[in-house]
Amino acid sequence: MTTPIIRPLDDLRAQVRGWKSRGETIGVVPTMGALHDGHLSLVHAAKASCDRVIVTLFVNPRQFNSAEDFAKYPRTEVADAALLAPLGVDALFVPDAAEVYPPGHSTVISVSGVSEPLEGAHRPGHFDGVATVVALLFNMTGADRAFFGEKDWQQLLVVQRLVRDLKMPVEIVACPSVRAGDGLALSSRNQRLSPGARGHAATLPAVMFRAANDMGAGAEINATLDAARSDLTGAGFGPVEYLELRDALTLGAALPGRPARLLAAAWLDGVRLIDNVAVTLPN
Numbered sequence: 248m249t250t251p252i253i254r255p256l257d258d259l260r261a262q263v264r265g266w267k268s269r270g271e272t273i274g275v276v277p278t279m280g281a282l283h284d285g286h287l288s289l290v291h292a293a294k295a296s297c298d299r300v301i302v303t304l305f306v307n308p309r310q311f312n313s314a315e316d317f318a319k320y321p322r323t324e325v326a327d328a329a330l331l332a333p334l335g336v337d338a339l340f341v342p343d344a345a346e347v348y349p350p351g352h353s354t355v356i357s358v359s360g361v362s363e364p365l366e367g368a369h370r371p372g373h374f375d376g377v378a379t380v381v382a383l384l385f386n387m388t389g390a391d392r393a394f395f396g397e398k399d400w401q402q403l404l405v406v407q408r409l410v411r412d413l414k415m416p417v418e419i420v421a422c423p424s425v426r427a428g429d430g431l432a433l434s435s436r437n438q439r440l441s442p443g444a445r446g447h448a449a450t451l452p453a454v455m456f457r458a459a460n461d462m463g464a465g466a467e468i469n470a471t472l473d474a475a476r477s478d479l480t481g482a483g484f485g486p487v488e489y490l491e492l493r494d495a496l497t498l499g500a501a502l503p504g505r506p507a508r509l510l511a512a513a514w515l516d517g518v519r520l521i522d523n524v525a526v527t528l529p530n
């Protein structure tokens with residue numbers, strides 16, 4: 248089976264019109280390519296609950312706040328299409344930047360609140376770029392349901408807020424983080440780690456899971472977070488941009504008895520890694 252690659256928006260729309268006219272539901276998996284098993288888990292979830300599945304591949308320039316990061320982002324379209332082939336995806340939509348953002352494009356969607364701390368503070372403008380392109384991708388694909396990974400926890404919250412606030416008729420489905428055998432969350436940027444750095448990158452989730460367990464068992468929060476930060480620094484991570492315990496849904500202060508999330512971004516070997524784990528604080 249091959250994966251049909253569609254580039255022009257008119258071609259995608261013609262295809263989607265046909266599917267919708269037969270009452271078929273459209274599941275969309277937005278990606279920036281360099282696909283791995285994390286992305287494939289989203290595709291499997293989409294296939295399980297939708298009649299048609301569109302994977303989008305667009306390295307969105309508007310969400311990069313570093314030109315170097317954009318230039319270095321892995322681009323592996325042929326391998327991506329081959330990875331999707333056995334899954335029976337109905338379309339791999341690869342729009343041109345000139346069609347997504349034609350000259351004169353002037354609309355930016357900004358989700359306040361949940362987009363502001365953590366990633367929002369460290370990557371200014373990032374979530375405006377994400378919210379804008381996600382709205383565009385939903386409009387272009389006619390998505391009924393869209394699948395996002397919990398690995399990008401804050402992005403998931405931003406997209407849920409976007410859809411609620413703009414009353415978009417799209418159901419957002421959250422999919423659990425897929426990890427390598429040693430615990431490192433799969434991520435396209437992991438490819439940039441040297442073999443040596445990859446060998447100890449899983450210290451990040453190990454430290455986070457330990458801190459999460461300790462806090463769940465009643466350990467003092469600030470002391471536990473400080474110890475976790477210094478464990479990471481001691482293991483060669485730097486800088487640790489943030490490692491914080493937040494309310495899982497609002498990203499405000501974590502409160503006893505409510506779902507919390509431990510979220511981190513830390514650099515290793517010139518690569519920025521992010522991760523998050525659930526924490527249940529005692530009452």
Ligand SMILES: Nc1ncnc2c1ncn2[C@@H]1O[C@H](COP(=O)(O)OP(=O)(O)OP(=O)(O)O)[C@@H](O)[C@H]1O
Nearest residue numbers: 278279280285395396398399424425433434435436
């Ligand atoms: N390990 C993972 N488990 C589950 N979902 C994932 C995982 N990695 C990425 N995703 C999800 O795949 C979708 C597309 O993400 P994206 O293409 O940015 O990949 P990525 O691996 O997160 O790359 P990077 O973080 O390096 O940009 C997002 O919804 C993201 O949360």
Ligand SMILES: CC(C)(CO)[C@@H](O)C(=O)[O-]
Nearest residue numbers: 277278279307377380399
């Ligand atoms: C959702 C997304 C595809 C928007 O460009 C991107 O932020 C990503 O890959 O997580």
Ligand code: BAL
Nearest residue numbers: 279310311373399402
């Ligand atoms: N995976 C989130 C997209 C980004 O880092 O730009």
